[in-house]
């Protein structure tokens with residue numbers, strides 16, 4: 001349940017993503033009409049502006065943002081870390097496709113206790129994952145800790161609050177249609193009912209921006225995409 005916190009939330013979220021890992025990419029493409037690829041591209045572009053050092057994608061899932069980062073961050077190395085082996089093994093298979101040498105490593109690890117020394121990365125990203133963290137502030141503090149001074153922390157996240165006349169339509173689509181499509185595609189009724197509830201209960205874009213500042217980032221900014229249903233947040237770690 002969305003109301004869960006701490007260990008219970010970690011277990012709930014972990015079980016859910018383990019169950020749907022095999023259909024996760026298909027559902028992303030279906031429910032966003034393929035737009036998630038463009039959002040990830042924009043996120044990767046913003047994350048790697050002025051990049052110095054390797055890149056970390058936290059809660060990387062099946063690795064799509066990490067793959068996009070690898071394309072844009074060349075010649076920097078990219079690491080993707082996720083709690084779940086079923087997600088990471090899919091990411092690793094995608095990363096191994098093709099014949100060119102990759103600068104990409106996928107590994108299992110917990111966002112609340114990242115297995116890296118302080119200041120290891122030039123930028124640290126997270127896509128559609130902060131909502132799922134058992135402790136949001138700790139997850140962000142960990143992202144900041146492993147970022148080197150002058151480096152960037154970025155989040156791409158689904159958020160409450162599509163603007164304008166399309167708001168009721170977007171709400172209907174997200175709360176009524178997506179759970180049905182999700183249930184049919186993944187045969188899991190709970191997972192895609194959790195999604196709209198987790199978004200409704202998440203922070204507003206302004207509140208997430210304030211949290212970015214509170215955990216020590218400066219020049220914090222955010223940018224709406226998809227009529228405000230998705231937001232990019234980014235901030236830089238002080239030198």
Ligand SMILES: C[S@@+](CC[C@H](N)C(=O)[O-])C[C@H]1O[C@@H](n2cnc3c(N)ncnc32)[C@H](O)[C@@H]1O
Nearest residue numbers: 017059060061082083084087110111127128129
């Ligand atoms: C909605 S998916 C997002 C995956 C990917 N970032 C993307 O853009 O598609 C959320 C991911 O967060 C991961 N996750 C949840 N809690 C985590 C934690 N404590 N540490 C690391 N990963 C976690 C899940 O395993 C899942 O892969």
